[in-house]
Amino acid sequence: MDHPLLAMRGIVKEFPGVRALDGVDLVIREGEVHCLLGQNGAGKSTLIKVLAGAHGVDEGTILWEGEPVTFADPQAALHTGIATIYQELDLVDGLSVADNIFLGHEKSRGGVTRVKDMNRATRDLLARLGHSEIRPTREVGSLSAAGKQIVSMARALSRRARVIVMDEPSAVLDPGEVDGLFRVVEDLRASGAAIIYISHRLEEIRRIGDRLTVLKDGRTVAGDLPAKETPTSELITLMTGRTVSSVFPRRATQLPEAPPLLSVDALGRDGEFADVTFDVRPGEIIGIAGLVGAGRSEIIETVFGARKAGSGTVSVAGTKLRNGSVAAAVSAGLGLCPEERKSQGLVLDDAVYRNISLASLERFSRHGVTDATTERRATHEAARSVDVRPDAPDRIIRTLSGGNQQKVVLARWLLRSCKVLLLDEPTRGVDVGARAEIYALIRQLADSGVALVVVSSDIDEVLGLSDRVLVIADGSVVHHGPSDAIDASGVLNRILATHDQKEDVA
């Protein structure tokens, strides 16, 4: 048995316009808990789907005990011995626990299900997981999130899986339930199964991980690291580190003395973030840095009115915005390029020019009747000014690359000549080349007098792009100052300091 249980080499997976996986290596040995780390968008989810047989691969090989395998469909992956427990649990709420566990491989004779056999087998599986209190006949919909997770694990066991993939299993659990989860993971490992454990909570990885692999931008940046000994700072640097050749445009030498365009005052939302205060002057770029889950997107969406603030105010040019109203924010001159470009930013099956004009329809209409000629001319101009490629206004947006889709969203707000632009992860899913272009565009916007707020999980990106930076940890601002007075490790230290404090308290 020289071969590792599972080895993936040079895995490439492309979707129209984006290379989701760009050379992933992953080696899994029997009886280990292997953690997979990476920022949102690093390719973790795509990798899981490849393992589960939901996506085919474009390049690369998968070796199972040294033999090359391909997973044509989920059934093939299950048959080989890989079971996946998704973040969105894929259980049928209306069926019983036993029915769910044996879904797709029911125990039957001549097409008639053998309910008693299945219930008995379910009882054994649940007992092995230390949860014999769950009745096999209970309806899954009535279980808690933790209970559902146990059922998912029992299902993986029932498939005699040798590799079990868990996608952020702790995300839906409270601390007590997490302890229970870890006990089960330990038992599974002791029984010889390998676990691929995905989480961005470092403390969990320390507790149960054996080894870890770090993904960034669809590539493996580090594999085979010891999970307990690798320093936290090294892990964070690996996850958020500088990309190959990201060139940031020069900062404005001097900001004009002007009253702030956007003022956020003591903004807060229960359980998400509290007491966030900052100003942005025309021509200024404010960066918001922090780890995933720190509350960055929540803050920016609340400023935009897409979430209702629990406390505090947002004002544009001295005028307070109505709380929780996107329409009010937009008409006051705010624009947002949302984090989830595809689901929140674009009408994917509509033409480029129509996506650009979406926020400025009034401008191209009189009494509600659109003026097609003006609209086309203006949208085309906006598309050209951000260099959307190909230069084809009628192209369906879905067929554009990530970078060009992002430029379309930028062009939308450019066309509206908005005064304040909020950018959430502006380079997520954008390839390295197009990143530099987007950076240049952002600086260009600032030079033209727009006030910008940029959120990113890439700390170097935030620091390189912004004039001032806000560091967020656990929903509060832990640092606020000029970007050239702090470096990436300074930002990390401030984030880590908060984490340490919390650990001391706990």
Place this chain on the structure above:
Amino acid sequence: MSAPSVQDPSMQVPTPTRGDRGGSLGLARNLGLVIALVVLCAVGVITAGDRFASTDNVLTILRLAAVIGVISIGMTFVITGGGIDLSVGAIVALSSVWATTTGTQAMANDIGWIVMVFSAVLVGTACGAINGVLIAYGKVVPFIATLAMLASARGLAEIIADRKTQIIRNQGFSDFFGSEPFGIPVIVIMFAVVAAAGWFLLNRTTFGRRTFAVGGNPEAARLAGIKVQRHTVYLYALLGTTCGIAAVMLMSRTTTGSSTHGTLYELDAIAAVVIGGTLLSGGRGTVVGTLFGVLIFTTLTNVFTLNNLSTSAQAVAKGVIIVIAVLLQQRIADRKT
């Protein structure tokens, strides 16, 4: 496709694009529908000769198409906007009954027959607006909200009419809607006007553009500053208005108001819209396609009737057409992803 007046760079791009869904009548995109209609007409001419290919018969087809056609145009908006409405037939019934009660007719005799038209349109719009509010603000799924409206609107119509057919005795109403300026029946002209207005509204106004965005990606529309909930109410109210207009047309054709008017119209309207190429999932819709859908169904009925074929045979043919159209649509949707 019409030649673009401004130099259009997209013309030089070799990759296929879906084209401008608003810029032209989209005959190329509707080619399948055109062929289907031509084939149907050919069958009509061959089997029924002059009885089919006469001005009178064409007007008969259009008169038949008018009522369902007007509703289908409203339905195109709702479905493009990501919704569905099962209550259209019931709204037609309620509108027709409300507009023909002895009370309304007495008022019509005093003030003018236009009162009957107004009350039908008003009742239809109000029902649609209730649907819209339940769906947009009450977060009731469209299927359920409009199913509830289907039941209660028809029930209310039965209560008001006491299950009796209400005869229209207003001479002005009958005279106006019975007239045929330039040899074309008034309800056919109304159909044409509503169709043209619907096409304009969907393709040439901000309202139409928002409808595509709301149906295509409501979250993106909201974050672009569009008031998605309010727009949804407008869409259902608009469909209610077309139901009111359809009720007037039906009243003039039958000279009655009745709680049995419009039975199963929802199925015909949805079928016509879907055949026309509007995606049931929203975000894509065409008024021209819907018109073809309506004309295909009514021509089919006409050809079958002229050949003395049973309504049961018609129903079977209709079912086959719907399945073929939806299968074709799925092909298109698959190609997209």
